[in-house]
Amino acid sequence: MKKIYIIFLLLASLGMLWSCQEDEQVVLKHPDSFVLNVPKYASGIYDLKNMETIEFTTSQPDYGFTAVANYSVEISLTEDFAKSDTLPGTYTSAKFNVQAADIALALMGLYGIVDENEFPTEPFPLYVRLISVLNSNNDGAVKSNVIMLPRVKSYFALDPMVMPEEMYIIGNVAGNWSWDGATTMIPIWGTPGKFWSIQYLGQTGDGANAEIKFNTVKEWDGNEFGFSGTAINESGTADPGASDSGGNIGIGNPGWYIVVVTTTINGREYEYAVDFFPPHVHLQGPTAGGNWDTTDEIYRFAIPDLSLGADADFVSPPFTNDGEIRASIKLPGQEWWHTEFLVFDGVFVPRGTGDDQERVSGKAGQRLYINFTEFTGKIQ
Missing domain, CATH: 2.60.40.3620 (Immunoglobulin-like)
Incomplete structure (x- = not known):
């Protein structure tokens, strides 16, 4: 009987606990704001080019229950955040580090400067606030107070423009x-x-x-x-x-x-x-009578008749001598070898930006044929 009584008491207790849990409903509060703390060294100069991160600390918004908040960092050059940018990444702890390089890149957009010489070299005030959400649906979205970092020194953080390598x-x-x-x-x-x-x-x-x-x-x-x-x-x-x-x-x-x-x-x-x-192509060197950098019409390739269409060969004059074959076009302000080319196993191969090409030899009386549409060629 004693064991039956104990079991009865245990079941009754569990039932009361379940009833209490059902009565306790979780209610999501919508706080007006929460606190982003002013960093410890805010009075100093934040030199973004010579530092890796800036540390921030915050207190969690009062959602009415303990929850994992996701914080994102928003910055602006004005206290009213009329124009702002959100930095990449989110944080779930009350203390976190923001990459200085991310701030510098965001400032490029806020300033809208494309000329490096126009970028400010003196420190300037930067305004920061956090946005807290609970999930990907932005439930519980709330903004923190705004803090000011009085002296931030940034730099022209965009990668340098480089010339295209292909066209x-x-x-x-x-x-x-x-x-x-x-x-x-x-x-x-x-x-x-x-x-x-x-x-x-x-x-x-x-x-x-x-x-x-x-x-x-x-x-x-x-x-x-x-x-x-x-x-x-x-x-x-x-x-x-x-x-x-x-x-x-x-x-x-x-x-x-x-x-x-x-x-x-x-x-x-x-x-x-x-x-x-004009589509002038010339032999150079030994097969052009030993002449280099020549644009003499004697050593100029014949231009295909338009009636033949795009798939037609440019044909050189007969080689004047035995020896290595060199050919090129000639552009104003450029050396002939800046635009030279050869044929290897039936394939047209321009020098481009590469080193000096391997040598190909020909016999006096032969000709060089180039198809500039198909990038093919032959020597015969």
Whole structure:
């Protein structure tokens, strides 16, 4: 009987406990704010370039129960946070460290400065507050008080602009508006951001004139450029009859051209110039009578007739001597070898930005054939 009585008491106690738990409901409070503490060394200078982190401490918002809050850090150059930015990352403890580099990057956007020379060199006040939420649904969202770090010294934190290493031509002839078939332009040795290509810009099969556009990647990413905003043929010596064709560079005078793209950097923007030159290709060195840096017409390749279309060979004059074969185009302000090329096992290989190429020899009377569309060639 004693054991039965004890079991009865235990069951009764559990029932009362369950009843009490059901009566206690968890209610989420919505506090107006919570406290972000002023850092211990706030009166000093925060030199973001020469420090790794800034430590912050806070007290958790009063949600009415113990919960894990997620804090994000928001900064502004004004106390009213009229323009602000939220730093990357969230924190779940009451003491955490914020990366100084993240603050510096956010300040670039807040200042909106693209010229490094305009960035402030003297310390300035920075305003900070926290935003607390309980989950991904932003339940319990509440902002802390605003604190001021009176003297923050930042720096121009954007990565330096670098010249593009690749450039592509697309058009109704070059690639038929498909980036998969776009032409890869050839970088010019010793001149970052400058590229060349020999292009067939004749009419399409239905008689339409050629149109072209460019980009540094093989995709429509909004950075492609054509006629608008581009310096067109200010230095070129051939007249393609260029015009604005729906934003593309329309070719009014069908033909073969050396197309050159030159990139310059202005602040945080790329600027482009597109120039057109006659499609003159020359032998150099032993097979050109021992002449170097020559543009003599005697050593100039024959230009394919437009009726043959894009898939046609440029053909050199007969080699004057036995010896190594060298060939190039010649651009103003460039050495001939900055734009030289050879053929290896049937493949057209430009020097580009690389080292001196391996040697290929030929016999007097042979010719060099180059297909600039297919990047093929032969010696025979």
